[in-house]
Amino acid sequence: MRPQNLITFPRMLHPGAWWLWALGLAAAASRTQNPIPLLLILAVTAFVVAARKSDAPWARSYGAFLKLALVVIGIRIVFQALLSSGSQGPTVLFTLPEIPVPGSTGIKLGGEVTLEAVLQAFYEGLQLATILVCVGAANSLGSARRLLRSVPGALYEVGIAVVIALTFAPQLVTDAARVRAAHRLRGQSGGLRAMKRLAMPVLEGALDRSVELAAAMDSRGYGRTTAATPAARRLTGLLTLTGLLGLCVGVYGLLSATSAGWLGLPMLVAGSLLCAAGIYFGGRRIGRTTYRPDPWALPEWLVAGSGLTAAAAMFVNVRADPAELVLASITAVPPVPLVATFGILVAMLPAIVAPPLPRPAAQTTRSSEMEVAA
Amino acid sequence: MIEFDHVSVTFAGQAAPVLRDVDLRIPEGELCLVIGRTGSGKTTLLRTINGLVPHFSGGTLSGRVVVDGRDTREHRPRDLAEIVGFVGQDPLSGFVTDTVEDELAYGMESLGLPADVMRKRVEETLDLLGLAELRQRPLAALSGGQQQRVAIGSVLTTHPRVLVLDEPTSALDPLAAEEVLATLQRLVHDLGMTVVLAEHRLERVVQYADRVVLVPGGGGTVVDGPPAEVLAGSPIAPPVVELGRIAGWRPLPLSVRDARRRAAPLKEELDGLSAPDHGCSRPGEVVAGTSDLVAGYPRLPVLKGVSATLSRGEVVALMGRNGVGKSTFLKTLVGLATPDSGRVEVGGQVPADLKPAQLLRQVGLVPQVPGDLLYESTVARECAQADKDGGVAPGTTADLFERLSPGVPGEQHPRDLSEGQRLTLALAIVLAADPPLLLLDEPTRGLDYTAKHRLVEILRDLAAGGHAVMLATHDVELVAEVATRVVVLADGEVVADGTVTDVVVSSPAFAPQVAKILAPESWLTPTDVAVALAGVTTVSRP
Numbered sequence: 048m049r050p051q052n053l054i055t056f057p058r059m060l061h062p063g064a065w066w067l068w069a070l071g072l073a074a075a076a077s078r079t080q081n082p083i084p085l086l087l088i089l090a091v092t093a094f095v096v097a098a099r100k101s102d103a104p105w106a107r108s109y110g111a112f113l114k115l116a117l118v119v120i121g122i123r124i125v126f127q128a129l130l131s132s133g134s135q136g137p138t139v140l141f142t143l144p145e146i147p148v149p150g151s152t153g154i155k156l157g158g159e160v161t162l163e164a165v166l167q168a169f170y171e172g173l174q175l176a177t178i179l180v181c182v183g184a185a186n187s188l189g190s191a192r193r194l195l196r197s198v199p200g201a202l203y204e205v206g207i208a209v210v211i212a213l214t215f216a217p218q219l220v221t222d223a224a225r226v227r228a229a230h231r232l233r234g235q236s237g238g239l240r241a242m243k244r245l246a247m248p249v250l251e252g253a254l255d256r257s258v259e260l261a262a263a264m265d266s267r268g269y270g271r272t273t274a275a276t277p278a279a280r281r282l283t284g285l286l287t288l289t290g291l292l293g294l295c296v297g298v299y300g301l302l303s304a305t306s307a308g309w310l311g312l313p314m315l316v317a318g319s320l321l322c323a324a325g326i327y328f329g330g331r332r333i334g335r336t337t338y339r340p341d342p343w344a345l346p347e348w349l350v351a352g353s354g355l356t357a358a359a360a361m362f363v364n365v366r367a368d369p370a371e372l373v374l375a376s377i378t379a380v381p382p383v384p385l386v387a388t389f390g391i392l393v394a395m396l397p398a399i400v401a402p403p404l405p406r407p408a409a410q411t412t413r414s415s416e417m418e419v420a421a
Numbered sequence: 422m423i424e425f426d427h428v429s430v431t432f433a434g435q436a437a438p439v440l441r442d443v444d445l446r447i448p449e450g451e452l453c454l455v456i457g458r459t460g461s462g463k464t465t466l467l468r469t470i471n472g473l474v475p476h477f478s479g480g481t482l483s484g485r486v487v488v489d490g491r492d493t494r495e496h497r498p499r500d501l502a503e504i505v506g507f508v509g510q511d512p513l514s515g516f517v518t519d520t521v522e523d524e525l526a527y528g529m530e531s532l533g534l535p536a537d538v539m540r541k542r543v544e545e546t547l548d549l550l551g552l553a554e555l556r557q558r559p560l561a562a563l564s565g566g567q568q569q570r571v572a573i574g575s576v577l578t579t580h581p582r583v584l585v586l587d588e589p590t591s592a593l594d595p596l597a598a599e600e601v602l603a604t605l606q607r608l609v610h611d612l613g614m615t616v617v618l619a620e621h622r623l624e625r626v627v628q629y630a631d632r633v634v635l636v637p638g639g640g641g642t643v644v645d646g647p648p649a650e651v652l653a654g655s656p657i658a659p660p661v662v663e664l665g666r667i668a669g670w671r672p673l674p675l676s677v678r679d680a681r682r683r684a685a686p687l688k689e690e691l692d693g694l695s696a697p698d699h700g701c702s703r704p705g706e707v708v709a710g711t712s713d714l715v716a717g718y719p720r721l722p723v724l725k726g727v728s729a730t731l732s733r734g735e736v737v738a739l740m741g742r743n744g745v746g747k748s749t750f751l752k753t754l755v756g757l758a759t760p761d762s763g764r765v766e767v768g769g770q771v772p773a774d775l776k777p778a779q780l781l782r783q784v785g786l787v788p789q790v791p792g793d794l795l796y797e798s799t800v801a802r803e804c805a806q807a808d809k810d811g812g813v814a815p816g817t818t819a820d821l822f823e824r825l826s827p828g829v830p831g832e833q834h835p836r837d838l839s840e841g842q843r844l845t846l847a848l849a850i851v852l853a854a855d856p857p858l859l860l861l862d863e864p865t866r867g868l869d870y871t872a873k874h875r876l877v878e879i880l881r882d883l884a885a886g887g888h889a890v891m892l893a894t895h896d897v898e899l900v901a902e903v904a905t906r907v908v909v910l911a912d913g914e915v916v917a918d919g920t921v922t923d924v925v926v927s928s929p930a931f932a933p934q935v936a937k938i939l940a941p942e943s944w945l946t947p948t949d950v951a952v953a954l955a956g957v958t959t960v961s962r963p
Contacts, residue, residue: 192519207517214519228757229793233850234781234810244796251836256514263515266471267576268502268531334533338526339540 051344057405059101062189063197064347064401069185071354072394075361076177077302079372080170081381084361084391085177091395092184098398105190112183116176123172128160136163138378166377197341201283201329211260215253222249279328286325293318301362349400353393360390422583422615423447423470428484430465430474439465441640443484447617447632449582452609454630454648455619456657458869459840461638463619464510467585470617471505472498489582502528506576508586512568513560521563521571522547522556528579542578550574550604565743566597570604577608584608586618590625591867594743594895595930598625605629621869624659624898624934627652628676649673657870660898660934663947667954680938687950688939694953696944700920701884701905705733708857708889709754709784714763716746716753717913722761723749725913731858731889736880738900738921739893740931741910747893748789750910751860754891755786767858781811785851786860787844792835794847800838801831803846811854822849825879841872848879859883861892865899877902900925901933901945921945 050056069092076088092109100106128143143157192213198206226248227241235241297315364386365372371384425445431438439462447453457463468474472493475482486493489504498507509515518524525546529539547553550570555563560571569589576584589605590598606629608614620626627633633651635644644651649672652662661680665673668687674680710730717723723746731737739747752758753765756772765772768783775783788794797803804818811817819831826845829838838846844864852859865873873896880903884890894900900907900921907924909917909931917924922943926936935944944950 196523210518214516225788225790226793228752229788230796231757231777232755232781232786232788233794233807234778234854247796248793259509259511259514260517262473262477262498263507263509264517265477266473266498266502266505266507267517267528268499268579269517271499271502271531335530336533336536336539338523338530338536338543340536 049344051342052346054346054349054400054402057403059193059341059404060099060189060350060401061197061341061343061347062191062194063341063343064350065189066185066194067351068354068394068397069181069188071351071356071358072184072391073178073181074302074358075387075391076174076181078361078365079384079387080174081372081374081384082170082173083381083383084372084387085170085173087388087391088177088357088394089180091391092180094395095398095401096184096187099401099404100187101404103190105192106187109180109183109187112180112186115183116179119176119179120169120172123175124165124168127164127168129156136161136377138162140165163377170374170377193341196337199326199330200335201287201326203335215256218256219249219253222252283325283329286321286328288325290318290321290323290325293321346400346402350397353396353400357387357390357394360393361387364390422449422451422489423617424485424487425469426485426487428469428482428486430462430469430480430482432478432480438640440469440636440643443643445634445643445645447615449615450609450613451631452605452616452629453618453632453634454623454626455617455634455636456623456651456655457619457636458638458657458871459621459867461636463636464587466634466636466643467507467587467617467619469493470583470585471501471507472496473507499531502581503532503579504581505583505585506573506579506581508569508572508576508584508589510587510591512572515572516560516575519559519561520556521552521558521560524560524571524575525552525578528575532579539578542580546574546578549577549607564597565593566600569593569597569601573601573604581614583615583617586616588620588867589618590620590622595625595897597743598622602626602629621867622896623657623870624661627659627662628679630675648675660947661938664935664938664950667947667951677934677937680934684938688942691939691942691944691950691953694956696922696942697949697952698920699901699905699922699945701732701735704735705887705889707732709765709767711750711753711760711766712764714750714753714765715761716749716758716763717761723913724753724910726763727910727913727915729908729915729918731891733857733887733889734884735906736884736890736892736904737906737908738904739891739908739910740895740900743895745910746913747910748862751786751862751891751893754858754860755784756780778810778812781854781856783856784858784860785854785856787847787851787862787864789862789866791844791847794850795835795843798834799832800829800835800846803835803850804831807850807853813853813855818849818853821852822846825849826875839872840867841869841875844868844872844876845879852883857887858889858891861890861894863894864892865894865896873899897925897931897933898946900931901936902948907931 051058072088072092076085079085096109100109138161139159140162142159145158146156148156192210195206195210223245226245230241230244235244293314295318296310297312297318300310300314301312361372364384367386368384371382372387374381423446425443428440428443429438430440443466455463455466465474468478469482469486470488474480476497488501491501491504493501516524517527522543525543526539529542547556550573552567552570552574555567555571560568563571573584573586586605589601593601602625605616605618609616618626627648630648632645633648635651635655637643652658652675653673658666661675661677662673665680670683674683707730712728714724714727715722727750739750741747749758753760754767754772756775759773770783772780772784795803797806800822801819804822805815807818808815822829822845825848826842829842835843835846864876868876877899880890884905904921907917907919907921908915909924922945925931925933925945926940926943932940933945935946935950939950
């Protein structure tokens, strides 16, 4: 057995597996406003992140997304309380002073705040928050940048553009700080005019660097193996674009409760096929190779599969017993959806089946040096 | 290996060609050094070798450049990727990926080499350049010397026959520069590579060169030949060659070792003469000082208790490795960094408490990239703005700039100035409000010898006029020329503070070439020797 197939062999998991796992959980969350499975999903992501997160800078993003999620819930509740139309339920919690809004817009500010309205807002906010936290978990477990290394050949140009943008953004911030400091040396304090003065040198610097980078890439053989006729390029573009469109419609159809049946799975399959064709034809024209591609072995299948199981279980549950997931009464104690819960618990497996991270033996000194550089 | 056949290059919108009628043959396995003043066309010459000129830059190239049998007219830079490896001026801006290993593999990926070949070559290159321990590291976290070696490695993996480098050691401290040069020598000696490099810091590289190409600029004739011959007639020369000219040695020595072996008669001649004292004879009032200064990052102090003073009339050189805290020290003096403990005083006040407009009258700092100070669209408007900022009479800055760097038209865009002119414009702006203390961070980066001589004259005048000057620099020859005192920092502490002669002569890393040749006597510059010898002849002749 290749060591990559062992779940005990320490290595970095393919970031794509983490993203599939997280998107599976997010898809599950998108189908219900029942707080029990939602909170369970939150707990599962937190558990897995705690078990398998590295000490890389991006690993801290889970906390940031969690804070963002709390803000989302908070805003949702506050707005609901302020702008509720009063017809949402009989249980009045308290009454705010009311500000009349002119005209017959149907909106009022303040007034009675009902338990039903607040709970409804909380559940809706929780759903959005859970999806956000899933994305945060994916971000902190699999580096988005490393994911870009695995993009198929047809999308290579797009991938490299994103990588360069990701490198340039922090550089731009450093440049701006440096130039600002220099302007202080000329005896100038802040203000609007300072912004204008800042922009010139910073943009010039960025432009210079881009030209330098383009020259470096050209002299290192970038784009040399691309031997495509314009017609072939257009065909690839058309296939990929139509495919992506189909994928979007398919995903929408699958996730939205109200859309027609043909919009869901069939569109998804058709879109995927078109995309695959585009990527295949596009990839054939690119003669470039990949150095040490991230392996996709058994643990990757298990991790991605566990996330998709959660999504599948939720979809089955919605179809079989929608009452468990779409709450009939907002104030009643929410029921426990059995199948969905089982699926979400399966998604906890990556805490064990994802390989442990290699211990950074030689990296202890490195991380401290990186702090110096930062 | 490389053939230039009547090559002329004219860029769009320019009347005169940058290079005119270059005829040049560089045989395989040579290390060829391209010298010339800034803006003379060195970079253009280098870029014609892999076709960046004219394919990438535009412009017209007449004549023919043939590299390993391939004509650059028919081959784009990317088609020459496995023949010519090109490393630009700033390695960091040429990096495409973000870790060392990926960067080494990038070129091979573009060429579509099979995975097993790539794997093997990356390992070989890591070993060849001593980068094995850095393989997983982010590129941005490497030191300057390491980045330069990764940049060299990243073009070596495609196994080119020619390596072209544009100023590979300009931004490095002396030891990191030696690291890079040792690597290059190894490539030439062990792998038989042809290396073409441009460099201002001749004292570092000329001893390794097999051939020197002098690009005079202004479309003049490009001269090439053995280093000693070309340098004999060159307006730019390292101190060891200048000393050779003064002593009348033929052929000229290129390395310190050559010169030392021939220096016995000169030493005898100088016996009994005393080397001039570079110290400041009468330092004026103290304008700035620090005591027990601690500054840096949270839980990571860069300066660990530095005490120093600066007086009028002094030129103090601040030396030490990259990252030792030289820039941090300068920043605390202008209030850009706040001390964690200890005191900083400039003109009796704490710089961090001063408003920018007040600070301007106490201290001026020319940053590492002088262009950061500039943002207007013409030199004249830049000067007018400086007058306004400093609250001085209109025209003050323009007059100052005219004195420092005569003959620059006011309507020129600051970006079109040469490296040296940009530095003097920044200097003029900073000096407009007449601060008693002037700080310079790495002022000689990218300056040629002519511009450096001009800077030395300017700094001497400023010190004589009662300014206190402090410069953070790696340039030992500049220190030998201009400094009256040297402060050496290591591990956040002052390890030496004294006259140039005391600190620099005995140091293996910081000793200037003349001091190395004439040790143990403490001669520092060729000019000192020439003046002393001239004194002898006039005395002994009457």
